[in-house]
Amino acid sequence: xxNKRYKVAVLGATGAVGREMLTVLDEMRFPxxxxxxxxxxxxxxxxxxxxxxSLKVLAVTAEAFDGVDIxxxxxxxxxxxxxxxxxxxxxxxxxxxxxxxxxxDDVPLLVPEVNPEAISLHNGLISNPNCSTIQMVVALKPLHxxxxxxxxVVSTYQSVSGAGKKGMDELSNQTIALFNQKPFEIQVHxxxxxxxxIPHIGTFDNTGYTDEEMKLVHETRKILGDAEMKICPxxxxxxxxxxxxxxxxxxxxxxxxxxxARLLLESAPGVVVQDDPQEKVYPLAIDAAEKDAVFVGRxxxxxxxxxxxxxxxxxxxxxxxxxxxxxxxxxxxVARDLVHGAAVVQA
Amino acid sequence: xxNKRYKVAVLGATGAVGREMLTVLDEMRFPxxxxxxxxxxxxxxxxxxxxxxSLKVLAVTAEAFDGVDIxxxxxxxxxxxxxxxxxxxxxxxxxxxxxxxxxxDDVPLLVPEVNPEAISLHNGLISNPNCSTIQMVVALKPLHxxxxxxxxVVSTYQSVSGAGKKGMDELSNQTIALFNQKPFEIQVHxxxxxxxxIPHIGTFDNTGYTDEEMKLVHETRKILGDAEMKICPxxxxxxxxxxxxxxxxxxxxxxxxxxxARLLLESAPGVVVQDDPQEKVYPLAIDAAEKDAVFVGRxxxxxxxxxxxxxxxxxxxxxxxxxxxxxxxxxxxVARDLVHGAAVVQA
Numbered sequence: 001x002x003n004k005r006y007k008v009a010v011l012g013a014t015g016a017v018g019r020e021m022l023t024v025l026d027e028m029r030f031p032x033x034x035x036x037x038x039x040x041x042x043x044x045x046x047x048x049x050x051x052x053x054s055l056k057v058l059a060v061t062a063e064a065f066d067g068v069d070i071x072x073x074x075x076x077x078x079x080x081x082x083x084x085x086x087x088x089x090x091x092x093x094x095x096x097x098x099x100x101x102x103x104x105d106d107v108p109l110l111v112p113e114v115n116p117e118a119i120s121l122h123n124g125l126i127s128n129p130n131c132s133t134i135q136m137v138v139a140l141k142p143l144h145x146x147x148x149x150x151x152x153v154v155s156t157y158q159s160v161s162g163a164g165k166k167g168m169d170e171l172s173n174q175t176i177a178l179f180n181q182k183p184f185e186i187q188v189h190x191x192x193x194x195x196x197x198i199p200h201i202g203t204f205d206n207t208g209y210t211d212e213e214m215k216l217v218h219e220t221r222k223i224l225g226d227a228e229m230k231i232c233p234x235x236x237x238x239x240x241x242x243x244x245x246x247x248x249x250x251x252x253x254x255x256x257x258x259x260x261a262r263l264l265l266e267s268a269p270g271v272v273v274q275d276d277p278q279e280k281v282y283p284l285a286i287d288a289a290e291k292d293a294v295f296v297g298r299x300x301x302x303x304x305x306x307x308x309x310x311x312x313x314x315x316x317x318x319x320x321x322x323x324x325x326x327x328x329x330x331x332x333x334v335a336r337d338l339v340h341g342a343a344v345v346q347a
Numbered sequence: 348x349x350n351k352r353y354k355v356a357v358l359g360a361t362g363a364v365g366r367e368m369l370t371v372l373d374e375m376r377f378p379x380x381x382x383x384x385x386x387x388x389x390x391x392x393x394x395x396x397x398x399x400x401s402l403k404v405l406a407v408t409a410e411a412f413d414g415v416d417i418x419x420x421x422x423x424x425x426x427x428x429x430x431x432x433x434x435x436x437x438x439x440x441x442x443x444x445x446x447x448x449x450x451x452d453d454v455p456l457l458v459p460e461v462n463p464e465a466i467s468l469h470n471g472l473i474s475n476p477n478c479s480t481i482q483m484v485v486a487l488k489p490l491h492x493x494x495x496x497x498x499x500v501v502s503t504y505q506s507v508s509g510a511g512k513k514g515m516d517e518l519s520n521q522t523i524a525l526f527n528q529k530p531f532e533i534q535v536h537x538x539x540x541x542x543x544x545i546p547h548i549g550t551f552d553n554t555g556y557t558d559e560e561m562k563l564v565h566e567t568r569k570i571l572g573d574a575e576m577k578i579c580p581x582x583x584x585x586x587x588x589x590x591x592x593x594x595x596x597x598x599x600x601x602x603x604x605x606x607x608a609r610l611l612l613e614s615a616p617g618v619v620v621q622d623d624p625q626e627k628v629y630p631l632a633i634d635a636a637e638k639d640a641v642f643v644g645r646x647x648x649x650x651x652x653x654x655x656x657x658x659x660x661x662x663x664x665x666x667x668x669x670x671x672x673x674x675x676x677x678x679x680x681v682a683r684d685l686v687h688g689a690a691v692v693q694a
Contacts, residue, residue, distance in 0.1 A: 151651050151652070152651075153500040153579075153596045153651070155502035155581075155594035157504070157544045157583065157585070171542075175522060175526070176526060179522070179523060179526075190627050191627070191631055191633075192631075192633055195518075195586060195587050195588050195632075195633065196587060196631055196632050196633045197504045197585055197587060197592050197631075197632055198631065199592070199594070199629055199630075199644075199645050199659045200624065200627065200629060204624040204625055207647060207648065207650075208605065208624060208645065208646070208647030208648075209647060230650075230651035230652070231651055232500075232596050232649045232650070232651040232652075232655070232657060234502075234594040234596075234645070234657060234659070236504065236592075236594065238504070238544055238585055238586075239542060239585075239586050239587075240542050240543060240544060240586075241542050245544050245546070245583075247502035247546070247581040247583065247594075249500045249579050249581075258555065277547065277551040277555060278551055280537050280538070280547065282546055282547060283546075284538055284543055284544075284545065285542075285543050285544055286538075286539055286542065286543045297546075298546050298555065298581070299555065300554060300555030300556060301554065301555075302579045303554075303577075303579075304498050304499075304500070304577035304578055304579040305498070305577070305579075308579070310579060310581060312546045312581070
């Protein structure tokens with residue numbers, strides 16, 4: 001099996017997450033035989049980097065998926081809905097970073113450190129959860145296994161890279177404009193983001209929650225396998241370029257001391273504990289940027305409930321929150337020999 | 348009584364809050380006969396603005412308090428501990444913005460919209476609560492009166508002006524340095540604050556909480572008069588120049604709908620409701636800066652508990668969170684004729 005190599009297509013290759021997928025494929029030395037960069041007609045002909053090579057961007061067509069083993073998609077829900085069923089029908093394993101299929105019963109919603117067993121159920125399509133969900137469940141899974149989560153109250157501090165390159169450019173341009181007393185535009189975020197925080201990511205439902213917030217509820221329940229888990233989310237954009245931070249208060253069914261939580265997290269896959277507050281050691285967004293782990297700190301007892309913990313987790317939303325998790329799903333599929341049609345391209 | 352005018356001294360007049368106290372005294376047309384700007388020896392001789400006048404800064408001495416009716420102090424706990432007992436002994440009503448006396452049983456901890464009745468207990472000393480506490484209790488008091496708060500989970504997004512002018516300068520200097528690829532210093536905050544968030548304000552205790560966080564617990568209990576109230580706090584510094592934001596999940600003993608909460612808040616003193624998410628109306632730090640109100644929005648049901656609400660409040664930490672609240676305490680003392688010794692300076 002270690003000799004198999006795979007034809008991989010990245011759909012949405014010119015976006016912030018698509019580019020990161022190419023970077024992570026290369027960094028993790030994913031066994032590729034070919035890599036295709038697919039995007040919309042208007043990006044066709046551009047080029048994107050893959051390791052020290054340059055890939056020409058191809059317009060996505062049905063035929064572009066012929067012979068492809070694995071599709072990593074991050075081009076938005078509409079594009080995923082249009083093209084991934086076609087790709088899956090042509091034998092590709094599609095790993096989708098959009099929200100299009102996440103809540104479908106026949107589509108695994110996968111974080112390899114948390115619910116790897118769900119991969120066996122795939123029918124050619126696997127969903128990558130939302131960035132803020134991924135880092136939260138990686139941090140909570142070992143605690144949930146030990147003490148059983150009853151309720152979560154989470155407030156996020158989400159970076160502008162969650163809104164893609166345009167989001168990062170807007171923060172940068174607004175900041176420069178403010179220092180030069182020049183006018184600036186507000187296009188990507190729902191208000192000026194420079195030197196501000198905005199309690200609004202996505203669109204509001206009629207109960208006053210955003211879809212970004214409800215993803216934290218529904219996706220966490222699906223991944224942790226508890227449809228009754230109580231979750232109270234607030235999602236907030238902050239003027240940080242990369243990496244989301246989360247303040248999480250957790251109520252458990254059973255006792256869990258901070259020392260136990262720390263031990264469990266220290267041996268948890270994908271987690272790096274940074275927790276020595278007296279020495280000013282706790283996770284920071286600027287340190288987590290461009291890294292693959294979920295960093296956890298400020299682990300302490302929540303004295304306001306019988307069995308509670310509070311913690312602070314930080315992770316790069318373009319890496320573990322998107323590209324890294326997608327590539328790890330592909331790695332898991334390879335390891336379990338669950339890439340459909342992989343045999344045909346055996347080296 | 349409306350003819351009485353008062354001799355007011357601002358102790359710590361050259362600091363960010365001290366300057367704001369002078370601004371608010373002037374804006375609110377507090378009935379002053381004289382205003383003295385007091386500070387440490389090293390600031391003596393400087394001048395600070397008061398309306399369109401300029402006040403010469405005097406070094407604080409015991410004699411400086413002679414004949415003064417009201418002292419507004421914001422020079423840190425050590426200075427307050429040293430000088431306010433002396434001032435109070437000389438007949439001054441001291442309103443202290445430091446944490447020095449806040450938890451003392453014989454010192455009222457006062458937010459005029461919330462617990463005005465506590466002022467009658469003063470013995471020459473009244474404490475101004477911490478910034479993050481003030482805005483939270485102003486928003487929660489009308490809800491508490493109606494449905495009785497059992498538990499609060501609060502995560503803050505606190506501006507750098509909470510660290511004074513030095514904090515604002517550091518954010519500014521680091522931001523400029525980053526854009527110019529120049530080195531920068533880290534002195535005021537516990538790490539780079541530009542384009543970062545830092546889950547650390549103040550000093551840590553041996554349970555892993557900061558003193559800033561525990562102020563939210565102890566001060567809220569004292570002000571709302573419920574020593575058993577459950578509060579789970581996380582305090583975070585964000586790269587915002589002015590105004591703190593707070594994400595608050597509240598559990599009540601009795602039912603409270605979002606519509607009821609909105610109505611209660613709309614008629615609450617000191618509160619401005621900004622809550623029309625479909626129209627992108629919610630409180631923002633940049634809008635709250637230099638205003639006196641507590642702005643509340645994102646009011647919604649917390650579906651994770653039987654009786655719960657979630658909301659987002661924003662207020663300028665130098666104004667309502669410090670200077671405005673202190674001047675309002677002085678106004679209340681005047682209105683109730685509780686300024687000791689005021690009679691001697693009757694005009």
